[in-house]
Amino acid sequence: MTNPIAVVTGASAGIGAATARRLAAAGFGVVLGARRLDRLGEVAAETGGRAIELDVTDAGSVEAFCAQIPACHVLVNNAGGARGLDRVDTADEAHWRWMWETNVLGTLRITKALLPKLVASGNGHVVTMTSIAAYEVYDGGAGYTSAKHAQSALHRTLRGEHLGEPVRFTEILPGMVETEFSVTRFDGDAERAAGVYAGIEPLTADDVADVITFAVTRPPHVNLDQIVLKPRAQASATRAHRD
Numbered sequence: 001m002t003n004p005i006a007v008v009t010g011a012s013a014g015i016g017a018a019t020a021r022r023l024a025a026a027g028f029g030v031v032l033g034a035r036r037l038d039r040l041g042e043v044a045a046e047t048g049g050r051a052i053e054l055d056v057t058d059a060g061s062v063e064a065f066c067a068q069i070p071a072c073h074v075l076v077n078n079a080g081g082a083r084g085l086d087r088v089d090t091a092d093e094a095h096w097r098w099m100w101e102t103n104v105l106g107t108l109r110i111t112k113a114l115l116p117k118l119v120a121s122g123n124g125h126v127v128t129m130t131s132i133a134a135y136e137v138y139d140g141g142a143g144y145t146s147a148k149h150a151q152s153a154l155h156r157t158l159r160g161e162h163l164g165e166p167v168r169f170t171e172i173l174p175g176m177v178e179t180e181f182s183v184t185r186f187d188g189d190a191e192r193a194a195g196v197y198a199g200i201e202p203l204t205a206d207d208v209a210d211v212i213t214f215a216v217t218r219p220p221h222v223n224l225d226q227i228v229l230k231p232r233a234q235a236s237a238t239r240a241h242r243d
């Protein structure tokens, strides 16, 4: 018996890298995709996985990536993130385009390409990393919340379209997780990014990876549809207790 294969996008950092480590420890062979091949190689070396360059915003890159994956049991649509925190009246169209291309169309491209292999595995599972931003809105967040709402709608639609087929669909909706997310959002401004987590104990990437691993290791007839997880001190996108 060969190990089941889990494909993780955005596995060079944060939640994706932690998920690759957890899934490998749970017995999956992991295939890792992201743009930074050097960082991806480090995670592959740790996990015994395979690193393949992937830019989810580029259809050709997605096609080349998926062509190298003969079998797939689990797909973790994790690549994504936020850019900027501008109000709608000063919105930066380039930021919006980045967020929609990465979170929404990236998820569409990869899922579309791998679904036949997931179904053919006889026990497929698509895990999509949205966010509490997939059901909340907040000032300055419209580019990100609209993209996460759309990504969630895409993912939940698949649940109905593939009813009766051997494939499960789980949406993960985290609150605050300390990763490179805020550094990317604020264009490399590490001080501003650190302020997001000031006075609060955020989730770690490993906390989220643990939950993903739980979901994919349930028996095949059990579908965890949506999992919302937040730090204890966070009630919503706009309300948290800070010491």
Ligand code: NAP
Binding pocket: 009, 010, 011, 012, 013, 014, 015, 016, 033, 034, 035, 036, 037, 039, 054, 055, 056, 057, 078, 079, 080, 081, 082, 102, 103, 129, 130, 131, 132, 173, 174, 175, 176, 177, 178, 179, 180, 181, 182, 184, 205
């Ligand atoms: P992160 O540390 O910034 O990691 C983002 C990952 O996405 C990196 O591995 C990055 O790799 C990859 N990525 C970005 N653009 C890509 C592209 N075009 N093609 C392929 N890979 C790409 O952030 P994170 O917090 O782990 O984020 C992972 C997911 O969780 C995202 O979807 C994010 O929206 C979601 N999320 C995060 C939080 C949070 O508070 N951190 C909360 C809720 C949801 P490369 O740069 O090497 O390509």
